[in-house]
Amino acid sequence: MKKLFLFRHAQTEGYSFSNPDSKRKLTEKGIQDAMKLGQFLYKENFEVDKIVSSIAIRAQTTARLLADEMKYPPSKIQIEEDLYQCSETDLFHFINQIEDDSINNLFLVNHNPAVSALIYLLTEKEYGFLSPCSLVIFSFDVENWAEIIRGSGMIEEIRVPETDFEVSTI
Template sequence: MKRLILLRHAKTEPLTDAVSDFERKLKKRGIVDANLVAEDLKKRSYLPELIISSPAKRAIQTAGVCAAVFNIPESEIMEERFVYDGDTTARMVAAIAGLAGEYNTVMVVGHNPDVATLSMQLSGKDYFHFPTCAAAVISFAVADWDE
């Protein structure tokens, strides 16, 4: 059994001329929300061994808050540019399929519309509302990620 947790980054500062989209930070509310979502996932025994994150500051901060709750060392947060660049969901699926079999539960921290699109694609649902810091947990009855 493999489990994928798709998480949209938490609430951020607004986009301004002074700060690029890539450098936007979490608001205090975003930090609180990320902690609450991670605690809820932990309570439900959804514990990732690896976090893949967009390198955007808001996603890395969200991943860091989650990693602290899950007791994951920061070395187990992989920054992947394709998660930020809005590459096709096919690129995300290919990256997930290439994961080592030792990881049973993996979290991807990214952005909309990509996390919503991937959630719909993998779950077979027609619509997924994905507000900031929303999570989708999708389980696969497979032994390896590439199945």
């Protein structure tokens, strides 16, 4: 059994010519939301085997705050340049190429529209767009990540800041 914890990065400051997209930082609300989500996950004893983030500052900061709250060493966060401005297909291929079968609980922090589109690719069900700092937990009845195919994911739960990260199921 493999579990994918798919996160959209937390709320960020706006884009401007003096503040390029990849350098945008989290707002105070974004920082608080990411910390709160990490605390919830820690209290509920979710295990994390690997955290992967895009190279964008907002995704890295979200990943680091989650790691801190879950007592996961931030130095072990894997930063992937190819995940910045990628498509849902790119994210899907990245997941399929994980060769370490000891990773059962993968935390992936990335961006819309790719994360929201990945939900459809993995479940073949419409969900809509994830708001900042949202989490979707998928389970896959497979032994390794390469076995995951389109439509094979089951959503176990979704957590969004608008509901104070209360569990909602689909």
